[in-house]
Amino acid sequence: MSSIDKSVTDSYRSGPDETGHFGIYGGRFVAETLMPLILNVEKSYRAACQDPNFQNEFDYYAEHYIGRPSPLYHAARLSEHLGGPKIYFKRDELNHTGAHKINNTLGQILLARRMKKTRIIAETGAGQHGVATATVCALFDLPCVVYMGETDIERQAPNVFRMKLLGAEVVPVTSGTGTLKDAMNEALRDWVANVDTTFYIIGTVAGPHPYPEMVRNFQSVIGNETREQILAAENRLPDCLVACIGGGSNAMGLFHPFLDHSDIRIIGVEAAGLGIDTGKHAASITGGQPGVLHGNRTFLLQTDDGQIIDAHSISAGLDYPGIGPEHSWLHETGRVEYVSITDHEALEAFQLCCQTEGIIPALEPAHALAHVMKIAGEFDQDQILVMNMCGRGDKDVFSVAEALGQQI
Amino acid sequence: MSAERLSDTRITRCFARLAERKSKAFVAFLTGGDPNFETSQQLICGLPAAGVDLIEIGIPFSDPMADGPAIQASSQRALRNGMTLAKTLDLVRIFRQTDNDTPIVLMGYYNPIYRYGADRFVQECVTAGADGLIIVDLPPEEDAELCEPALTAGLHWIRLVTPSTDDSRIDAVLHNVSGFVYYISVLGVTGTRLAMADHVEQAVERLRQYTDLPIAVGFGIKTPEHARSVAEHADGIVIGSAIVDLVKLNLDDQGHPKEALVSEVHEFVRQIAAGVSNG
Known part of the structure; x- marks a missing residue:
């Protein structure tokens, strides 16, 4: 095992406090x-x-109904193609109804x-x-x-x-x-x-x-299974976790069991839409400010007057002007890195995944994959990266065709 | 400290005056800046002459989750025409140039205030001449955010008590409240269901066991007759959606105010006021 769990008082896993903060x-x-x-x-x-x-x-x-545990799959061709770490997909896209x-x-x-x-x-x-x-x-x-x-x-x-x-x-x-x-x-x-x-x-x-x-606790089944599965496959924990973030439930589910392993690099990928500087994006942490909406304080897309701005992303599942409050905290503490990926980059990753792995991903995890493509070169070949393949792309084929200018 | 400071304010004097006359308070709600700043200013400044005892000004917000369609739409109209939190405070300042007696309560959601800065906001409320705050999405559990700074600055904190507020919770809800208690007579959002007078009677009786503060009843009061029957059982009534709907009715196809808008709204307000004072 790569590190030891922190004590309860010095843990990234002890939140929220009793008042929900x-x-x-x-x-x-x-x-x-x-x-x-x-x-x-x-x-x-x-x-x-x-x-x-x-x-x-x-x-x-x-x-018996959802089909858990979902496989932890070594994406060998993609790993080879990118020439970086050993990439595993946590395949929550195989769940009944096609997502986490x-x-x-x-x-x-x-x-x-x-x-x-x-x-x-x-x-x-x-x-x-x-x-x-x-x-x-x-x-x-x-x-x-x-x-x-x-x-x-x-x-x-x-x-x-x-x-x-x-x-x-x-x-x-x-x-x-x-x-x-x-x-x-x-x-x-x-x-x-x-x-x-x-x-x-x-x-x-x-x-x-x-x-x-x-x-988060219901979704932590993702991270708990991943932990067992990677230990069985590799006899050690991964070096890096990557997941896409709209509200952030698939990411919290994957990340939470690993938060106290401080040598695991953890990355959340927001949707940059047409680009952060265009204002047409859904990246609450990268391009937003703390505020209060829908019952919690968190990073929000908003005007200086505190009016909420609509999000934009090619992926409707990431199209939310806020993010879960625990992510805001993990950002502030520096435990998790938050980055963003544009519509265009996600489309590239979407196609690469289809071609190298025979998996049509949802546009949401295509954002995560696009970031994996970006950082693959930072890892050695004996390192392990787990990406949450949180949804399948059947629902997205029409919007992808439209974005690629193809008639179906 | 704030308890004494808040014992002689525009709000306490207003309810004391009314009690002496054995009269009920008519609280009227308008969204600040609806449909635009100038019209909103005329609407608000004319309310006391039309018989309103206490004015509630809504701070427009893009996501008013406790409001029904009428007030949501009014918020959108105001925002489309450039209304902001700072300009809502301007409305209060302008009103105070000619009226130093009628209490003003600002009602809204927390996010615009949080962005503005809670301390800066309460200070400016005081200098502008606002008397109290009703912030829908700040329950007692979050009192440290704005309620406590507001009390320290000398503003009343008015909370909504609802049919779902049970006995185990009522003390917590009434804690820190002064000026008056705002009882929401129906479960749901503003303006969508009718308040039943017999329910109001029972609910107000129950509340009186817990507080000596005046009790105003709102949500779902639409007509002068209705206002009168509810006012019989309480110390005041609040009307918002019905007034705001009338603003909408007096807009042309482009959303510009028709000439009669201000007088039509004030006439309706006068009828309600007559209903309340006949009670």
Whole structure:
């Protein structure tokens, strides 16, 4: 093993504190109507964590329904092509529904059932979280309402149809600018009006405490499996971890179990869209400022007056003007490096992955891969890099064709 | 220290005056800068003459998650026309040049204030002549952020109490609150559901066991009759969405204010005021 876990008091893994803060980030910035509910979610989640049945139930569905553990795959051709480290893909794109999102929706719906909630709501941008939520709602026979920006509904028609097939009601959101942030506002408005019956399944490591912690813990199955798998394959831990970041749930899930191994280099990749200096990007840390939105303090894209700016990325799943608060803290402490990759660079990586590995990645992990391509030369061939292949690209073939100027 | 300073303020004097007359407070909400700065200034400056006892000015925000469609749209209109937090403070300054009695409460979301700087903001509120703050997304758990600096600077902190605020939580919610308590009469966002008078009666009775502060009731009051029936059970009523909707109704296709906008809004406000004082 490459290093020893730090003690609890000197650990990057001990957050959040009891009030839900990671340093100055996180917290519970919500209207009073929601406070009793949020406190109840936290209480119920703590109780669930003490109950072995909850973990057993999660493990059962993770194995038999989602298909976990996902493989840790040595991408030998790509490694050879790049001439750098030994590159492994954590293949969460092979999960049922095609991305890591379902790890979290499974965990949250099991909690909602324990809390005897009878109705589920969710927000979605690209539709992946919406599909993952609609899927578990069908599985557990709970009515599901998904809020989705009107602009996104047009861009993501196949996912809208999937959600409907799965029995969800998809509500178009026209307020604000009709994108993911507005869908989240609308879901919060629904929740405020239906506090007794409804559970809100948030799709990323953001929102009021305890969501960032809870979603991270459900997604940590990614990092925990990776740890076991790499030890089995290589008998040591990796030298570097790379994952893409919109809200940052796949990255938190991969990173968290490794945070206290200080000699592992950990890199989060944001979407630089058309370029940070164009203002058309989704890189909250690289190009944003701390602020308060959707229940937590974190880095946000905003004007000097504190108005939220719409994000831009070719990848709808990274198109969010904020980032999970724990990432903001890991940035501030310097534990994790945050970098950004443009639409163009992601498209190059997308094609390279198809050609060298026969894997069509989602545009989100294509951002992570583009950064791997950039830094491969900094590593020796006996070093190990793990990248989270957090989603498959079937959903993206239309937008990639359009970006490449091809008709299909 | 702040308790004494906050015992004789525009807000406490306002409620004391009304109590002496056995009258109820009419709190009117307008979004600052809606539909534009000049019109908003005329609207706000005319409210006391139209019978408003206490003015709530909304600080526009791009993502008002506790507000319904009417106030969301008003925020968007104001922002499109260049409204900012600094200009909202300008509105207060201008109002105070001619009115030193009517209390003004600023209502909004935390992010614009956080960007502006909490300490700088509360200082400027005081010098501009604002009397209190209602910040929707700052629950008691986050009091250190703005509530405590505001109290130190001599501003009232007014919190929303809701039907979901149970007995175990009510002391925490009322802690640090002064001026008045704002009871939200419905679960949900602003302006979408109707407040039921009998629910209001019970809820206000329950609240009185916990506080001696005046209680104003808002969210979902739309007509003079409705205002009167709710006011019977409380110390005041708050109307926002219905007024803001009238602003929207008086815009032309390009979003410019029609000539009658200001007088139409003030006429509606006068009718509500008559309803409240007849209660």
